[in-house]
Amino acid sequence: MTDEEAWVEQVSAFFARQEGLPPITGRILGWLMICEPPEQSAADIAAGIKASRASMTANIRSLTATGLVRRYTRAGDRTAYYRLDDQGWETAVRRRIEGMSAFEDVLERGLDLVGPEAERASRLRAARSVYHWVGSLLRPENGEPR
Known part of the structure; x- marks a missing residue:
């Protein structure tokens, strides 16, 4: 396990313990805090946290609903990108x-x-x-x- 993966797991464990979030939701948050570039597609996030894209949908939706994560699109690109909102x-x-x-x-x-x-x-x-x-x-x- 890389240092980044270990840190993402620490974030996941913290949010599971303190907020009752599912581990994958905490992993998404942790990944979006340290990933480069800061805007990531669902496929990028899934690869970064070693999760299936199917398991990402509901969790990303809940994070966008809370305002912690913002959804972006780019002209000419049908892919949705997600970024941690600093004000979130x-x-x-x-x-x-x-x-x-x-x-x-x-x-x-x-x-x-x-x-x-x-x-x-x-x-x-x-x-x-x-x-x-x-x-x-x-x-x-x-x-x-x-």
Whole structure:
């Protein structure tokens, strides 16, 4: 295994562990971070990570949906090319922070539903406490993510 392949596997393992992504999705991300040229066809990516092109389709689609990867075409070329979007990381993290805030609101509605002092509300309070704590670390006083 080359050093590049080992690093791509580290990226894959990280995203599998931290984000629950399938290993191939993490490999695609890792490859697109270090490949040259930065725009790669699905065939190029498949060759780089030693995967079948068929297994790439859904995974590339999910990465483009998150905004981490952009799809490009070239005039006169029917091939689609993919490139890691440098701004995609910020977009993905901002979405995660916004999602945490939105879930905090859902938890509040759950407490209203069952009553804040009900025994079963302890699970909601525990989750709300964690989401509130993480949100306070990520949002400065003006409410915008850091």
